[in-house]
């Protein structure tokens with residue numbers, strides 16, 4: 538696995554992860570998830586939050602997502 542010199546963006550918040558930082562998760566199907574911090578890791582994997590609903594992520598959608606009731 539080579540991550541040197543390549544920058545990734547966080548799979549959760551969208552922030553760029555510097556080489557050597559962050560966490561990587563390889564799923565059973567081989568897809569990879571990148572996290573800039575334990576905060577993002579926790580939010581996606583444990584809290585299972587939607588990044589589009591969180592204002593501190595780059596993926597946040599202003600006004601939120603419309604959900605049918």
Ligand SMILES: [Zn+2]
Pocket residue numbers: 547548549550551552572573574577
């Ligand atoms: Zn992040």
